[in-house]
Amino acid sequence: MNKPKLLLLVAIIAAIVIFFASGAQEYFTLQSLKAQQADFQVLFDESPLLVAGGFFAVYITMAALSLPGAALLTLLGGALFGFGWGLLLISFASTIGATLAFLISRTLLRESIEKRFRRQLESLNRGVEREGGFYLFTLRLVPVFPFFVVNLVMGLTRMRVVTFYVASQLGMLAGTAIYVNAGRELGQLESLSDILSPGLIASFIALGLFPLIANRIVGLMRKRKQQAGFTKPKTFDYDMVVIGAGSAGLVTSYIASAVNARVALIERHKMGGDCLNTGCVPSKALIRAGRAAHEIRHSERFGIKANEPEIDFSKVMGHVHDVVKSVEPHDSIERYESLGVEVHTGQAMLQTPWEVVVDGRVMTTRNIVIATGARPRVPAIPGIDLITPLTSDNLWDLKVQPKRLVVLGSGPIGMELGQSFARLGSHVTIIEGAPRVMPREDEDVSALMHEQLAGEGVDLRVNSTATRIEVLTGKDSQPMRHLVISSPEGEESWVEFDELLVAIGREANVEGFGLEALGIAVSERGTIDVSESLQTLQPNIWACGDVAGPYQFTHAAGHQAWHAAVNALFGGLKTFKVDYRIMPMVTYTEPEVARVGLNESEAIAQGYEYEVTHYEMGESDRALAERATEGFVKVLTEKGRDRILGVTLVGASAGEWLAEFTMAMKNNIGLNKVLSTIHPYPTLSEANKAAAGMWKNAHKPEGVLKVLDRYFTWRRNGRFEPTKTLTTAPAASGAAEALSSSDTSVTDKQ
Structure with missing residues (x-):
């Protein structure tokens, strides 16, 4: 902590200590205020500006330091100054004091809190960035949490000071008015609970309903504004129309049909989209063929002699196409029609927010989900028009294996x-x-x-x-x-x-189906601009999958598709925000690279304090047996805790054993629970447990172990001896749960 912050902290602590040491808190009771009300009134009559100024300064100080008594000061203000002047003084004093408390929290606490609880603050910051003023305004209207808590918590966020001040000034006004009005009858109050009469409780309930009603009204106004100029049909052919039959579109339409909604699915090319036809499925089939050739070349390490494999490229590609054909029935028109989905082949065009045109036919629908996917990005390199570059789309049409790729x-x-x-x-x-x-x-x-x-x-x-x-x-x-x-x-x-072969990324398919005519925006990333619930600027049009981003994974598309379907069909009752915090990803090289959560580069960029536990696959018995010792397990945890921030696995079939860490992070399960889980031996997934054991060993309770050493010495010899320096023997081969100091590689990072 730098010197200015330290001085500020010392000054605040000193002020709080003086407040309580002097017994000042005893004056801030209802009985004390009632007993001295007459004296305050005399002083005010003699020196109104001095008393009003002093009251204003004291109120600001109390609010800024989050000291108790603000409610009673509000009552006193109503009694002394009347409703009008009391409301004016207290409204500004409370807001200025709250803003000072907000700034104190931001100055002294935000940096350290962000480092320790960054993930918890991320969602709050996203909400603040999206509707911070309205969110704070709601908290001020409904005093569910004490105002001083709201001040301190908001100081930890990225909310602008001016937004905090304005929302607080307006939001606290109604509650302040109720207390000031009650203060006019100070002499009749026996306790603070008398303020909350049935009538006043009803007032607070009304205040609580007001932001909900206001939010609904604002939403309806936005909806009418976006849909102005379009004529809404009186009846609809469908509950949902889905554009695009890739991973996102298939899952969306499947979910909609499963809840008995009438849904139409439109695809202009092939069912299954990129994943089935040009992406996940064919690439994994090709990877498997390449691995077979590699295994033959290196079979001698297992005592098996083999000649250089002969590659028949046409048959390799035949294998790839056969795999695609074997998966096709899962995504076929016949299957989805059997599930109750009405499938149409053709180019979809958005005509209005409720109308989609396909081959001249106009479909009316209450909701539209756009799942048009993405395509390979081809750079504008001079001379690229002289060739036909390969991409992940047309690679599978190769008939001759390139000698030089x-x-x-x-x-x-x-x-x-x-x-x-x-x-x-x-x-x-x-x-x-x-x-x-x-x-x-x-x-x-x-x-x-x-x-x-x-x-x-x-x-x-x-x-x-x-x-x-x-x-x-x-x-x-x-x-x-x-x-x-x-x-x-x-x-x-x-x-x-x-x-x-061009493999520099993919760009979303956002052209050619009428987004511009409906005013649906495209983000800076080139994807459709959607809210956290996947809603576009048109309230009844949603987007999911690669066309919405931010991830371009089949499993991410499926995750989004559930939210798009449920929010579209039931958003009037409950809207679900997409949670991207725990998103696994795998690169299917050999060894595979699989990770979930943060890697070190991201943790450093985001300012986390973390520890690294590093376990080499060369220590895994199964990896040794498979001659697949390349790779490691790297786990990032919060400093001093077993809470997992992220995991990177590099090893054979790493994507298959990443799921354990993904589930652990999703359910806030730490490394201690991973360590206590029985893993079958010998498996590659034992590496997860071994890494957890290494973390545990690095955090073993040294003090307790020293006491135990002396205890066992006494049990053996009948007397205490000086404590020896403790060492831990290396773990036996295959004992993944052993806490081996020789294997421990836990380091602190910031």
Whole structure:
């Protein structure tokens, strides 16, 4: 704590100590005020400005220091100054004092509280940013929490000072008026409970209902404003129309039909969207083929000799297409129609907030859910029009395996497909503009994956920017394709390729179906702008999946789809906000990179104080048996606590055993509970328990252990001896729950 803050803290503590040490609190009782009311009245009659000014200053001080007695001072103000002047003085004094308390809390507490309880404050800050003034206004109108608590808590948020002041001034006015009015009858009050007569209780109930009613009125006004100029149908064909039959659209329509809503699903291309046809399913089939070739090449480590595998690329792609066909029935038109969903093939066009046109047919619906997905982003590199670049969309049409494949981007798609093609025999070069591959992961993850892929023959070029593409004429008049890349220093080099795979991200499909005509906004990220409940600016139109963001995962789309469906159908009764706090993600390289919550880079950027527990997969008995020792478990916990902030797993099938940590974080289960859970031996998931054991070992109670050492010495020898320096023996192989000091790698970070 810096010197100004320390001085402020000392001054506040001194003022509070003086207040209670002097017995000043005894004057702030109803009996004391009643006994001295006449004396106050005499002083006020003699020196009205002096008394009013002193009262104003005392009230501000009491409120700023959060001292008890504000309610009684309000009563006294009503008795001394009458309703009008009393309300004026107390309204401004209470608001100024509350603002000072707000600033004191922000100055002294916010930094330390944010570090320790950042996650708890995130949702509060989001609410403050979205409707902070109205939220505070509601708290002021309904005195559920003491006002001094509201002052201190709001000081921990990012609310602007002027917003706090204005909302407090207006919000406390009604309650202040009630107390000032009661103060006029101070002589008749026997206790503070007399203030809350049945009539006044009814007044507070009315005040509590007022913000709800006001919010409803504001919502209706916004709705009418957004839908002005459109004619609402008197009847509707459907309860919901879903545009897009990818992961988000399929789940949305499934949920709607499950609750007996009449729902229509519109798809212009293929059922199943990107995940089934060009993304998750075919890529995992290709990854499996590449792993099979890799296993054959390295079978000798298991004592099995094999020749170099012969790759029949057409059959590899046949395997990929067969897998897609085997999954297709799950997402087919026939299946969804059997579930009660009316499926239409064609281009959807929004005509009004309640009308969707498909091939000339107008469908009327109470709600619309947009789930149009995303497409690969292709950069405007000079010369790219000279070739047909590969993307995750058209890659699966390849008939001939490229001998030389260049991949732009080292994110999940680039790394997964790059490694797979390399294992199938292509010479792969991955180009990354950042200083390291997989730049969104921690540096230790990037370093391990760089070493892994480089060891498999992948040429990794980091700090490299694609400058242009050149197509030259080579021997036998055959075209030679070059990708020219430049370093940060401007030095150019080139890479020859047969095919260029662009894997630099995806952009949402927001064009071509009428968003602009309805005034539905697109965010800076290029996705549809939605609220926390996935509602667009049109109150009955919702969006989910890749087109809404912020994540582009199939499981994220499914998570959003539930909220979109339920909020659209039942939002008039209850609206659910999407919770993104616990979002698992996996990169399906080998080893896999799986994580949930924060990684170290994010924790540092967000100012968390944390500890790292690091367990090497080389210590896992199952990993040793599988010859799959590459990787580690890295758990971030709050400093001094077992509460999990985030986990990164790097290892064979890491995505399969990430779920334990995901569930733990979702249900606020700490490492102690993970450690006490029985894991089957030998499994890779035992690494989770081993990491929990390492954390426990690093936090063992040294004082208790010293006492126990002396106790057992006494039991053995009948006498006490000086305490020895305690050591912990290394854990036995396979005993994941052992607390091994030799394996402990827990460090504090900030």
